[in-house]
Each structure stands twice: as structure tokens, then as C-alpha cells.
Amino acid sequence: MAAHGWVRALLVVLAGVIAMAVVAGLGLWAAGAADLPAGAFPRVVAATLVTAVGGTVELSGNAGGLAGSDAALDVVPLSVTLTGALVVAAGFLRPLRHRAVAGAAELAGWAVRIAVLWVAALLALAFSARQTFTLSLGDLGQDALGDLGDLFGVSPQVGFTTDVAATVFSGLLWLAGVLVLALLVARGAPLPGRLLRFQESVRPAAYAMVALLLACVVLGVVVGLVVAATRGHASETFAVILLGLPNLVWLALTIGLGATWNGRVEGPFGLPMPQVLDEVLRGRDVSAVNLGTLAEQDGRWWWLVVADAVLLLAAAFVAARRSPARVRPWQHAVRLAVALALTVLMICLLGRISARYGVSVLGIGDLGGGLGGELFLRPEVGSALGLALLWGLVTGFLGALAARRTRHRGEAPPRPHPG
Incomplete structure (x- = not known):
């Protein structure tokens, strides 16, 4: 029974990650990201999934001793976030349907299984969401600076990486919010007996x-x-x-x-x-x-x-x-x-x-x-x-x-x- 629960939890996590990856990949492809050099597209998709669950993607720049660069990005792609939330919530609630009451220990055990596998998925995404690009100043529409860059051998680089600890922490908070909201919203989802009195005012x-x-x-x-x-x-x-x-x-x-x-x-x-x-x-x-x-x-x-x-x-x-x-x-x-x-x-x-x-x-x-x-x-x-x-x-x-x-x-x- 325990092994069966882990298999179900794995299916929930995989379904959530795959659904988010498909939406993010199609969106980035429509935005032209498939043309990024050095096979960066899968890594950009991974970075998009990291930000979708509240993770941190850090931008970095390096333009050599004669140049400077600065970059920062803070935005949550909420289409990807919403897709993942709906799929994970549906998978979490599916084994609980057709029941009036569930024990707190049972709900916690089911949530913990999903959370453990979710952390593994977050770690995989965080470590794969890393890439560096080399920019041409001339391609940026500044011919004079492009000539200077060629003269002094300046090739600005910009890349992204992830804060692994922050990503895991934020991703777990995101998952907890999704699971709690799923229990609050779904009228057929069972609650522990002590919480039944709150469903009338909250749900x-x-x-x-x-x-x-x-x-x-x-x-x-x-x-x-x-x-x-x-x-x-x-x-x-x-x-x-x-x-x-x-x-x-x-x-x-x-x-x-x-x-x-x-x-x-x-x-x-x-x-x-x-x-x-x-x-x-x-x-x-x-x-x-x-x-x-x-x-x-x-x-x-x-x-x-x-x-x-x-x-x-x-x-x-x-x-x-x-x-x-x-x-x-x-x-x-x-x-x-x-x-x-x-x-x-x-x-x-x-x-x-x-x-x-x-x-x-x-x-x-x-x-x-x-x-x-x-x-x-x-x-x-x-x-x-x-x-x-x-x-x-x-x-x-x-x-x-x-x-x-x-x-x-x-x-x-x-x-x-x-x-």
C-alpha cells in the first residue's frame, strides 16, 4: 500500500512538471527562444519552470576589464504556474474523492510523498537551469561600440543560474499552497474531523x-x-x-x-x-x-x-x-x-x-x-x-x-x- 502511494505521488509530480514544461516550451517557442544558441532552449524552459513555482533565477554578466554589464529579472510566468497548480491539485485530490472524512495523518502522509518527489524535481530543474550567452555589441544596434568591442576584444556575456536553496524553499511553499487550496476549494475533498466545522465558512x-x-x-x-x-x-x-x-x-x-x-x-x-x-x-x-x-x-x-x-x-x-x-x-x-x-x-x-x-x-x-x-x-x-x-x-x-x-x-x- 505504501509503495502504491509512492507510485501515485510520482505520477502526480511527473504530470505537473510535464504539463508545465509543455506550456512553457510552446510559449518560449512562440516567442522565438528556440533559436537561442548553444542548445540553450531546454535550459531556458527549466529556468521558466523554476520561476513559475517561485524559484530564483539569477542573471549574471561579464564583459571583461574594459566593460561592464548589469542584469536582473523578476517575473512569474503565471500561465505556467496556473497549469502546474491545476494538474498537481487534480492529482492530489483524485485518490481522496468519494470520501467524507480523512484523517490528518493520512492527508499528511499523502502530501509528504508528493513533497519529497517534488523536491527531487526542483533540484533537477535548478541544476539544469544554467546557461551563458555571448553577445555581439554590433548586433545590439550600436555599431560604434561594436567596433570598440572588436578593437579591444570585448565580448559581453550574460547568463543565468539558479539559487538552489531558495528554489527548493519557494517551490515547497508553492506546493503547500496548492495542496491546501485544493482541499479548501474542492467540495468533495475530505477533511479531518476537527476541520469540518470550518468548511461551511471557507469553502x-x-x-x-x-x-x-x-x-x-x-x-x-x-x-x-x-x-x-x-x-x-x-x-x-x-x-x-x-x-x-x-x-x-x-x-x-x-x-x-x-x-x-x-x-x-x-x-x-x-x-x-x-x-x-x-x-x-x-x-x-x-x-x-x-x-x-x-x-x-x-x-x-x-x-x-x-x-x-x-x-x-x-x-x-x-x-x-x-x-x-x-x-x-x-x-x-x-x-x-x-x-x-x-x-x-x-x-x-x-x-x-x-x-x-x-x-x-x-x-x-x-x-x-x-x-x-x-x-x-x-x-x-x-x-x-x-x-x-x-x-x-x-x-x-x-x-x-x-x-x-x-x-x-x-x-x-x-x-x-x-x-
Whole structure:
């Protein structure tokens, strides 16, 4: 029985890693990474998987004694992250289905098996995600610097490696979060007897938030496919869908709630979709990204408020339908507000972007300018959480009122009167 459990755990881990690798590989291929020199593509895929589970990929540069280089990258490819989370969660829950209660020791043993094998997978990815590239200054569009590089024998190199310890630690936290969330969301998943009293207050709201996030992703896929079919640049659009679609749609979700993100785009970096984000952020000063600044470029961005309202009301209705009828509307409102605030906090933590690269030769070509660039995007967390609480309270209350006249899940239908 124990051996059978290890085999099942191995299948869960392999399924998760393979699914993430396929999505990451297709996304990187669509982005043109298959043309990287020295057979680097598999290593870039491994690095993408490392960052997808919260691991650390460190960029390094070496341009010799006459030159300098600087690079940094901090972004989570949430399409890959979401794929892995869904596959691992489904594999974790599969042996537990059709059961009402499970002992804490049994759940812990099943989770530990998966965690041990997950650590092995993380170590394999971390040690394989290492590569160094040699750059030509002339190919970077700076002919004068290219001539200097040839004269002095300067060949800038940039590479990446992983912090193995940080990757294993972050990857285990990611796995723990996925397994706990799976137990919270799945109505049919068994819980230890001592925790059963919490499922009524936690599971409906947790399920509604996961459904909300997935609905945003589905809408984003539809929009992305329409863009690819009507506006060209299909490969770039598919790269965004397969690598960072949740980064964009969940950012839009928070902006529709009224949140503000601050950032800047300088140099060759840019945001692939939608272009209006790049236009707002590009400049020397830090810019605010919110409904006001986006609407200045295109008034249709105000429709985000309507979309958020519809999605949140639907989520609130679903949460109320999955709760017992005895739960009062104000209780639904409070629970949904807390759940939405935690969801927005997760988006704020995972949706941050930071990228920097620069090269200089003999002081020509500023590390932060001429041959380089910078991109960063960070949220104003406090105001975002406050707005999430307000939206959650209002939509949670309205959703509960709308669900009052419907039969709630788990309730027995009324018996017909004998004729």
C-alpha cells in the first residue's frame, strides 16, 4: 500500500512538471527562444519552470576589464504556474474523492510523498537551469561600440543560474499552497474531523474566488485568440497566452476594482499586450497605471468596471448557492470581502514585474540606458486591499440576496404534498 502511494505521488509530480514544461516550451517557442544558441532552449524552459513555482533565477554578466554589464529579472510566468497548480491539485485530490472524512495523518502522509518527489524535481530543474550567452555589441544596434568591442576584444556575456536553496524553499511553499487550496476549494475533498466545522465558512468563498480567477483567464484566452486572428502577430500573442496571460488579466481585474500600479518602461523592454500599457508606462518618470490613466489613452477601459461588477456578482451568487440557506447575507458579504482581499493580495505579490539590463564599454553606453533598459510594475497594495474589501462587501451582500430564492447546494428539495 505504501509503495502504491509512492507510485501515485510520482505520477502526480511527473504530470505537473510535464504539463508545465509543455506550456512553457510552446510559449518560449512562440516567442522565438528556440533559436537561442548553444542548445540553450531546454535550459531556458527549466529556468521558466523554476520561476513559475517561485524559484530564483539569477542573471549574471561579464564583459571583461574594459566593460561592464548589469542584469536582473523578476517575473512569474503565471500561465505556467496556473497549469502546474491545476494538474498537481487534480492529482492530489483524485485518490481522496468519494470520501467524507480523512484523517490528518493520512492527508499528511499523502502530501509528504508528493513533497519529497517534488523536491527531487526542483533540484533537477535548478541544476539544469544554467546557461551563458555571448553577445555581439554590433548586433545590439550600436555599431560604434561594436567596433570598440572588436578593437579591444570585448565580448559581453550574460547568463543565468539558479539559487538552489531558495528554489527548493519557494517551490515547497508553492506546493503547500496548492495542496491546501485544493482541499479548501474542492467540495468533495475530505477533511479531518476537527476541520469540518470550518468548511461551511471557507469553502464556498474559496471556490468562488478560484472560479473568478479562472473566468478571467478564459475571457483573456478568448480575447487573445480574437486578437491573433484579426490583428496579426499570432506568434507573439500565443507567447503571451502561454506564458503570461494571467499576469495581464489578473492585473486588469485589480485595475477594474480601482487599484493603482506604478511602473516605468525604458529602453527595448515593453509590454506585449495590450499596447496601451506600454504607452502609459514608457517615459523617464514613474507612471501610475489605473482606470484614469488608461482611459486617457482609450475610453473603453472604463468597461473594466462593468466587467468586474458582473464577474464579482456572479462569484458572490455562486458562493451563496454553495452555502447553507441559514447563512445570513451580511455573513456572505464579510466572507466574500475577506476572500477577495486575499485574492487581490496574491495578485499583488505574484504580478510584480522587474527587469533590467545594461552594457557599457569604456564608459560608453550607460548601464541603465544606451545599451540597456528597465521595466518594472508594482502595486499600491494598501489601497488595492481596501478597495477589494469594499467590493467584496457590496457584491457579497447583493449576491446573497439574489441567491435567496434558489435552492442551495446540499439542501433536499421540498417534498410534494400527497394528492
